[in-house]
Amino acid sequence: MEKDRKIIREVIKKVKPKDSNEDSGSIKIKQNRTKYNIKKSFKLISIVLIATLSGAVGGVYFIQRKYGNNISMGNKTIFQVINRNDTAIYDESIINKAIKQVAPSIVSIGSDKKNMELGNESELNGSGVIIKNNGYIVTNYSLVNNNQDIFVKLSGVGSKPFKAELIGSDIVSDLAVVKIDTNNLPVAKFADTDLIKPGDQVIAVGNSEGDDYIGFVTFGEVNSKNKKIEVGREESADKKSYKVIQTRAIIEHGNTGGALVNVNGEVVGINSRTLTQKYLKNSSFGYALEIKEAQKIIDSILNYGKVKRVRLGFDGASITSKKDEDIEGVYVKNVERNGSAAKAGMRPTDIIVEIDGKNVKKLEDILSALDSHKIGDTIPCKVLRDDEKQDLSIVLLENK
Structure with a gap:
């Protein structure tokens, strides 16, 4: 901690004009400009340095402006990155x-x-x-x-x-x-x-x-x-x-x-x-x-x-069949009228065991399967109904 404070004191000494006010609100890395803008760029001290003292940084590195004669080097952004061990991390x-x-x-x-x-x-x-x-x-x-x-x-x-x-x-x-x-x-x-x-x-x-x-x-x-x-x-x-x-x-x-x-x-x-x-x-x-x-x-x-988002239109929960522990899927609790699921023939108490050729164990599996599809696509779905598997074709409708 004392080493962190020493680093901050050295940074402030280098970058802070004698008549300026500290502001721990942000990190400034600016394009070099006219004298007016050079003066303006001295306003702020790095929040990363300040945050280190509160233990909020972890893997965040310090950013330090380097001023002096190098400030006039064209449009080059000049800065230095150091870690808590005061050694260079990046070229x-x-x-x-x-x-x-x-x-x-x-x-x-x-x-x-x-x-x-x-x-x-x-x-x-x-x-x-x-x-x-x-x-x-x-x-x-x-x-x-x-x-x-x-x-x-x-x-x-x-x-x-x-x-x-x-x-x-x-x-x-x-x-x-x-x-x-x-x-x-x-x-x-x-x-x-x-x-x-x-x-x-x-x-x-x-x-x-x-x-x-x-x-x-x-x-x-x-x-x-x-x-x-x-x-x-x-x-x-x-x-x-x-x-x-x-x-x-x-x-x-x-x-x-x-x-x-x-x-x-x-x-x-x-x-x-x-x-x-x-x-x-x-x-x-x-x-x-x-x-x-x-x-x-x-x-x-x-x-x-x-x-535009798909409206499947049902509520479900993960379930393991009581009759056969090898059967896992999503139990359909209710089906909304005019949704994609309803129009495909899905019913309450169905157990969705497969969608788009992939096994289903939880609701998130269904959401993941939809990631590669868009509104208007048709995807295959298998449900367990009355101990028998049924094939459904779900046309993905827009949620309006």
Whole structure:
């Protein structure tokens, strides 16, 4: 602990002007600019350093700005990463490459145009990620749902806010897509999340000010890549399950809506402070919606202006047959009229033992089988009824 305090004192001594005030609210890694902006960039001290003293960090690494003569080195972001043993973790060029790759695609999202023009910080602002070069941006639902007006400020010196149009949103996944009227934007590259694994280092990037290439960055390791959050009644076949990446990188207002990226600067998830606060009891971790999961929601919003979801229309519970302990499945408690299950001929007391060619032991098996399908698809289903197996064909209908 004393060593941590010593590190913090040394960092503050290096980066804090004599007449400045401390602010433990965020981590600043900014593009080098004019003298005015150089002075402005001294405002904040890393939350990661502060969090270490409270034991909230674990695998998160410290970020330290290096000032002095090197501040004028073109557009290069200059910083240093150290761990609690005060030894280098990454080659600086590797981190710089990751930041440089994604930074131009990270934007500021807000509702106060004047405040954004002035470059003032606001707890109400968040970040977004450019997903199409003609102005489409993904962000958090929680950042735009109550805003009468939405403005987007691109990263880079002298950027002015654009008025944005809300294309669609989804409250349960905390995602929204907005569009601004411009072209030739730098699009973020999505990673193959099948390749990430626990222990991999990731970077949570945000730009809530939109004034420089990057505004709020935290580092940490992937704690789990297979966490799922569930929304809806426990026994409903229509409850929703979303895959999230659990990370030790801090996710706060400065980078919510922004990107969780790998060391190559490729997006592995969309940061969400709302999901983190709602579903995580341990404040040492953060949640980002896994990018493949996010992509399906984004595609639905782009195609239909909303997220289309299947309505199976039944409640069920896991069961082992009392007559034959080798039979496992999902017991159908009730079936809703006009749902996919009802129209396929499913009945209360049926036991679903197979769906889409896969054995069923619990309700989550059915939800997982639907992940690879869309509305309008027909999937085979086997149920046990009166001690005999029945074949059903379920046409996936939209939940309207």
